[in-house]
Amino acid sequence: MGRLVDLFDPETVAVVGATDREGAVGRAILENLRDTFGGDVVPINPSRDEVLGLECYEDVSSAPPIELAVVVVPPDAVAGTLREIGETGTRNVVVITAGFSETGGEGAERERRLREVAADYDLNVVGPNSLGIMSTRNDMNASFGPEDAIEGSISFMSQSGAFITAVLDWANEQGIGFRDVVSLGNKAVLDETDFVREWGDDPDTDVIIGYLEGIDDGDEFVETARAVTDETPIVLVKSGRTDAGAQAASSHTGAIAGSERAYEAGLEQAGVIRADSVQELFDYSRALSGLPEPDSDGVAVVTNAGGPGVLTTDAVGDSTLEIADFEDETIDELAAAMPDEASVYNPIDIIGDADAERFGEALSIVLEDSNVGSAVVVSSPTAVLEYDNLAETIIEKRQAHETPVVACLMGGQRARAAEEVLRDFGIPNYFDPSRAVSGLDALATYRDVRERTIDEPERFDVDRERAREILTRATDRDDNRLGVESMDLFDAYGIPTPDGEIVDDPNRAREVATSIEGDVVMKIVSPDISHKSDIGGVKIGVADEDVYDAYEDLVARARNYQPDATVLGVQVQEQVDLDDATETIVGMNRDPQFGPLLLFGLGGIFVEILEDTSVRVAPIGEDEARAMVDEIQATPLLRGARGREPADVDGVVETIQRLSQLVTDFPSVLELDINPLVAGPDGVQAIDLRLTVDTDELETDPDQ
């Protein structure tokens, strides 16, 4: 068990700032604890002897030993209170008090002091600006929220306290239970990663769910969540997905918005299942908290109603699942057991006069089929069907097989009692067939998360020292961008480039051109000229005899364009045959939360107009690099669509991995684009380079 057990399961809880003043937060918390908690509750307030019938202490040091302190003192007193708490040896603190970083300057300074004290005493601090925490381990409601949680196996964290209040009220009506609930507040000390780690170690947490507006340390979160999701599914609503939402989230929590693409990639790599709404959050977690894993994607649909059966089938079509293709034996058995009018092909329509027993027979038969990974029972209310009996039948069949079954007993009031019975046995009931299927879909997604193996990033043999020297060139410049003159960076990291050289006199240009077979491409090399083509700074198909004049012309154009431009020379490069090749782009930029974000796409319109790209947080291994290539829409173009010879996809995949290694080795590289990386049948070649270096960071790049 992790280090936060005492936070959720203390024997003694103190409320520092407890009061009996009506409407005060310090009273609400004390009331909640008094009314629910199994352990001792200790009010602390220097101006009271007794609060709500409990003996009150002047300060923490005079109180009996406490394991959890809930702090509701004024903002300026919080740091001092934490110090006192730390002195007594108590390590777990929930700071309810608001008025910290969420309020700007002065508050941010208060929060900095709070963090310092926490570090001095190694305190586990939730908050500040938290609604509090709850745990059904010991019936503890250490929050000022009006609702207690029902016992269950879902642990829930939220960056919004109001979200917790709203969800608990609704969950209580729905009979959905929780293990631990945490209002994260400003996350000054403990953040989402800490709770993911804690609940990953908690055998009684079946599902971790959360509402987050930002993730503080994306890297660490990904690493932690990856390990946890081997055992425990994580379902998150990460809000601020849209531009408008991101702006609202940033003004709500003051978080620097990372890019949605980075969150999308990072959370996916972490194995997190993402929900877009409250409803999805619970539709997924209800299925994940009580059902076994589906061992295949085939879904059996058993229904007494044709129309809802078709709707369910559409929902399966929309999902990652598929309608199971029954074995012949299954169809024979169904045909023997069901009435003639029934449809024994999936979706199975056992028709309107079906009772619970007929549902049971059909369900038994399909759950034996090895092509059936999961099943959904969809029913419309009829005169001959008792929903309570149907619920019991479903439970019985579900328990007899290691196959997940969800229910969609349609209807209103008449479905409620059955729904409750199903819930007690871990079977979610959904009103809408599409939601029932999305529950099954979440199970299959989680199975895939568990089954995937994430290969270790390969460590290619590279010349790191040479790369460092090349990057250091940027320190001598006025600006921190490097271009084609630094193509030797690719050589250092084993990324193929065309033959060529940067030269600074026309005779040398001719020599280089002569050493290269065929015509050459010549480009002006100047950090001051970024759009070379626009000023005629690129010449293609230059024959050896024209190289001298071309050199002179390029330099003249550059001077003409900008008399004081730094001209580093002219690049003379082998002309790559583009007829049978495809231009791709491999790039990287750094996200404030997740770090290096790799991007892949096809060149030109594919990236610029169709926005057909894939992204991953680096470092990545071969499988993930290959997935980047496979998941763009235009990938068939690389694989030999329309009669073309397939490009060297392995070369592209390796280049992505080598770039991943480069940007991981050098945190000083802020942005880097290989554009284009030309992929032909015989290999790949990086043709052009743009990168930005953080010259301050250069010195701190790790050595190895």
Added chain:
Amino acid sequence: MGRLVDLFDPETVAVVGATDREGAVGRAILENLRDTFGGDVVPINPSRDEVLGLECYEDVSSAPPIELAVVVVPPDAVAGTLREIGETGTRNVVVITAGFSETGGEGAERERRLREVAADYDLNVVGPNSLGIMSTRNDMNASFGPEDAIEGSISFMSQSGAFITAVLDWANEQGIGFRDVVSLGNKAVLDETDFVREWGDDPDTDVIIGYLEGIDDGDEFVETARAVTDETPIVLVKSGRTDAGAQAASSHTGAIAGSERAYEAGLEQAGVIRADSVQELFDYSRALSGLPEPDSDGVAVVTNAGGPGVLTTDAVGDSTLEIADFEDETIDELAAAMPDEASVYNPIDIIGDADAERFGEALSIVLEDSNVGSAVVVSSPTAVLEYDNLAETIIEKRQAHETPVVACLMGGQRARAAEEVLRDFGIPNYFDPSRAVSGLDALATYRDVRERTIDEPERFDVDRERAREILTRATDRDDNRLGVESMDLFDAYGIPTPDGEIVDDPNRAREVATSIEGDVVMKIVSPDISHKSDIGGVKIGVADEDVYDAYEDLVARARNYQPDATVLGVQVQEQVDLDDATETIVGMNRDPQFGPLLLFGLGGIFVEILEDTSVRVAPIGEDEARAMVDEIQATPLLRGARGREPADVDGVVETIQRLSQLVTDFPSVLELDINPLVAGPDGVQAIDLRLTVDTDELETDPDQ
């Protein structure tokens, strides 16, 4: 009012086949009518004098005059019963009896006879194989379903009776009311179009909703729905959207599956709002049945909770709406009226201690802002907020402005009473912010439907007789496909083609080539060789002096490939400059339900790999043709992306319209592809043609 008023609002209803036998459908219907209906109920059964205390008649002719007959006699007796009913002058019949086309051969024959009798007596027949109908106009439940509907303004049709049962049970729990409800059954006589027309004429139907698995006559439906949606929104779940679902729907109803693309286009052109699930159906219709239209897309979000506010903002980002940009005055007023800690920028966070009054103040201010087209109130339960008061405040502010407001009072039990109050005033409450926004989104979509003007298809001056002659060529062939030899079809319909001719001797080929400026393209012309390029049957860049030999070579290749191939000659065509042009595809195929389905896309990978196409049901006018060009993802390529000269988009739009006219004029054209239609800066040219003609249909093509 339409012709179906008596169906829904009769004074006397007969149940033909009424019985008091326990469990019989004929009893269930009679009971429902007896218990609910305001008019007279007449049981008819030759072997009873009295049924359930009502005087029973031997047959229809001996009964008092009736306005609606509900028929539950055995399948073979239905046609005869309908004839008797027709003889008495009764025109409205609901056939409950099953065992018709849904059961195959014999049943289909029964249904044919039923249809004949209905035609003879001009009967309005619902069904057969129907659950029945209901109407709250007169508390009539003429069905064997267990639930009565609550009174309301939603009229509801369903191709699945079970769907009605399930939905009514749920709707009763939710307090959602209906006007008329129809179980369509097999739609032998009355179908979805009839009810759309009827309800469009009914001033008390605010929204028409439906569950359909197929639309029988797409054309007529589109025309009818287009007119109706000027006044009354239509929201449909059309199931069978996915391949699996379409297969299931086809086995459920025996309907020939039309293509999902055709439904998508047809329903959109009809102005129908499409829902994918039961939940969406009601989320949309609840908003559409009680709220005014938003006059702009700006949404104001008023909340006491930051997190749910961000979620709402994300939902707006996902929708067609946008977060309203407040006028300065609004921000000033909010700043003055709200506490300092409030965020007065949209989403407005009036913070956790807000009471109903503060919500009301904020709502009043934003509803005055001319950039606000709609508003959503999102609240989390707190100690200081009474939901009942909040509901009253929302109703009051909503009524004081012509702006739609929806509510998202989050929570469970504590929101129920407020929800009911809101509902009584036409304001839907949703638990999930994303659903609240989707309700507003449906309102905006419907406003757009109402506001759009659908331009009449232009009638270009074409040579229809010549086109008919060209199409008739297919009758002389072994197969019914025409190709490049029929390019003069384009000339007849004013679609530009390159200069050229089909010739059948090499000397003539040279003459034609000489008359054309520059090199030419030569293609073998044979109905037996569809993939000309694959056998070397196309030569490009042929100089005049090489034309003779090229001709001989092409013919030799064709003979070599297939000795008995019919060779019509060789096409000698102006070589179109493709450097500055874009290849597009304009095509048509016929859908069994909707008729001619036009398709537009860019050539090559864009259609084949990226599936980036737009479709419309013909005939269409200029606006819709232009929308087809605009809505493909790659459209910037035509408009001059990446420094290219823009293509002649007007020419493309006109070509689509001319093709629309051609395929509307000639129903015998089953499929037609202009591939490619080359679009350059100076115009468009149709380069190649493939079409399939229904030679039997040719004779019945209309003359004008």
